[in-house]
Amino acid sequence: MKNFLLSLFSFLLISNIYSQPFTLKKEIEPTKLEFYKFNPPSQPKAKGRLNVTEVTQVKDTMYFFADQMSIYSPVYVGVTTEDKDNAIDIRVSKMNWNNSDRSGSTGNNGHWDATFKTENDFGIMIIAKNKPVKYSLIVWNGSEVDFKLPSVFSNDPGAGDNSASGDKTTAKSGKGFFQQNILYIIIAVLIAVIAFLFIKMRNKKTS
Amino acid sequence: MKKLLFILSFILPLSLTSKLTSAQEGMAEAIQQMGETEIENIQNHWEHLENMGEIISDGIGHLNTALNIYDNVHDMYEASNALDNNECVPDFTTDAQSMMPSSCGEQSGCTECYQSNINNLTTIRRSLARMSCIRMNIKKFTDAAVAFGDNVSGIHAVTGLAWQAERRGILESVDKFNNTYDNKYRELITALQNALQGISRCEAQYGMRDWYQRFGFIYFEMMKEKYKRTD
Numbered sequence: 001m002k003n004f005l006l007s008l009f010s011f012l013l014i015s016n017i018y019s020q021p022f023t024l025k026k027e028i029e030p031t032k033l034e035f036y037k038f039n040p041p042s043q044p045k046a047k048g049r050l051n052v053t054e055v056t057q058v059k060d061t062m063y064f065f066a067d068q069m070s071i072y073s074p075v076y077v078g079v080t081t082e083d084k085d086n087a088i089d090i091r092v093s094k095m096n097w098n099n100s101d102r103s104g105s106t107g108n109n110g111h112w113d114a115t116f117k118t119e120n121d122f123g124i125m126i127i128a129k130n131k132p133v134k135y136s137l138i139v140w141n142g143s144e145v146d147f148k149l150p151s152v153f154s155n156d157p158g159a160g161d162n163s164a165s166g167d168k169t170t171a172k173s174g175k176g177f178f179q180q181n182i183l184y185i186i187i188a189v190l191i192a193v194i195a196f197l198f199i200k201m202r203n204k205k206t207s
Numbered sequence: 208m209k210k211l212l213f214i215l216s217f218i219l220p221l222s223l224t225s226k227l228t229s230a231q232e233g234m235a236e237a238i239q240q241m242g243e244t245e246i247e248n249i250q251n252h253w254e255h256l257e258n259m260g261e262i263i264s265d266g267i268g269h270l271n272t273a274l275n276i277y278d279n280v281h282d283m284y285e286a287s288n289a290l291d292n293n294e295c296v297p298d299f300t301t302d303a304q305s306m307m308p309s310s311c312g313e314q315s316g317c318t319e320c321y322q323s324n325i326n327n328l329t330t331i332r333r334s335l336a337r338m339s340c341i342r343m344n345i346k347k348f349t350d351a352a353v354a355f356g357d358n359v360s361g362i363h364a365v366t367g368l369a370w371q372a373e374r375r376g377i378l379e380s381v382d383k384f385n386n387t388y389d390n391k392y393r394e395l396i397t398a399l400q401n402a403l404q405g406i407s408r409c410e411a412q413y414g415m416r417d418w419y420q421r422f423g424f425i426y427f428e429m430m431k432e433k434y435k436r437t438d
Contacts, residue, residue, distance in 0.1 A: 031238055033240065034240050034242075036241075036242075036243045036246040036247075037246075038246060038249075038250055039250060040249070040250045040251070040253040041250075041251075041253075042253045042254055043253050043271060043274065045274040045275075045277070045279060045280050045283075046253070046270070046271075046274055047280070050246055050249070051240065051241075052240070052241040052245070052246065052249065052263060052266070052267075053238060053239065053240045053241070054237075054238075054239045054241075054260070054262065054263060055237065055238050055239070056235065056236060056237040057236065058235070058236045059236065062238075070337075071289075071296065071297060071337060071340060072284075072297075072333070072337065073280075073284065074280060074283045074284045074287050075287075075290075076270055076273055076274075078266055078269050078270055078273070079266075080262050080265045080266040080269060081262065082261065082262050092290065094290050094291035094294060095291060095347070095348055095351055096351065096355070101290045101291050101292070102290065110265075111265070111266075111269055113269055113270075113273060115273060115283065115286075115287050116287050116288055116289065116290040117284065117287045117288070117289055117290070117296075118289060118290040118291070118294060119294070119295075119337070119340055119341055119344055120341065120344070122290055132236075134262065135262060136262040136263050136265070136266040137266075138266045138267065138269075138270055140270055142280050142283070142284070143280070145280055145281050145284040146281075147281060147284065147285070149299045149329060149332055149333070150299050150300060150301065151306075152301050152305075152306055152307060152328070152332075152426060153306060153307055153308065153309045154303070154306040154307065154308050155308050155309060
């Protein structure tokens, strides 16, 4: 299994054939964000990889990109500015710099952040209305989450698949009695209501 | 002494990767990425980052707040949407017809026999789903990039020539990627078959005979088709 995981890792490296949103503009030269392993003892939830960048921006727009993300882990992007009166705009893009997938501004509180999941890479575009502006850019990529997968067993053994009952399951196992029989319950309730009304109407007619 | 070293590490140039580029009146553009040592310092002084400067300590404080919204990282992950609405998110659904029965109940020997095969099966399922998503994302990306380049290249003759070279490069990379995908697909599918046959051996010992031939095979064929590259 170790060998197999290693070979999967080599696949992930090869899959990294593009490492930033697409552009034909040669003047866009995004800065690659360097990540380091991170595991603070006092905040176990922060285990993963971290990049902290301090920027003094004198241009209208600056571009950054992060890569080697895993779809099985959460990503956090935060921008905090020193000058709360001069808000900066942030755009996060996956495929193309022209189409942002998340956007916002540091606004009056001097901070903007977003949390999402993605595979491999994404780009961050920072637009400063008033220059120069100083800010911190923090990108955190959590460790892969060991979530449970939906069971592949029709009679979930319970003993085995510690990966059963995921969020996207369509498998029938693991659902409660009510969920499995909801249609029958609704039909039974409807029949009871109709029968009740029928009897009531019949009693009215006879009286 | 430790504290002094910690403070010094931030007073000294922030990082080896730090770079100063173009200068403008009064203030130069600067991108200072923290290096391994600085990140280690944040890790070890997570709750006391006052000496790092306001924007860094504030920024880390906001990350801490975001993490504390959730009980654990799993909840954070579940609450997060994919960055791109069209991005592939791994799909682990199994249609009812391909599901397999299991005779392994509470017998201790059976559970032990099952566990390693089930763990392998889970790892393979996760890997196949991720690999398939990477392929779909790359396909979507290259299709969009090629379409975009084809449209734009018509505007100017020089751009058109440069684009043709770039286009060729993109398509060659995709071919290379597809070959790698096919190799890894074969490797994973073989591993899947081994895991299912392992479960079958446990079944033969504790439950039903010919489990793989009767049930495992159907699931295996479904998975083989699901992740096979067809383009």
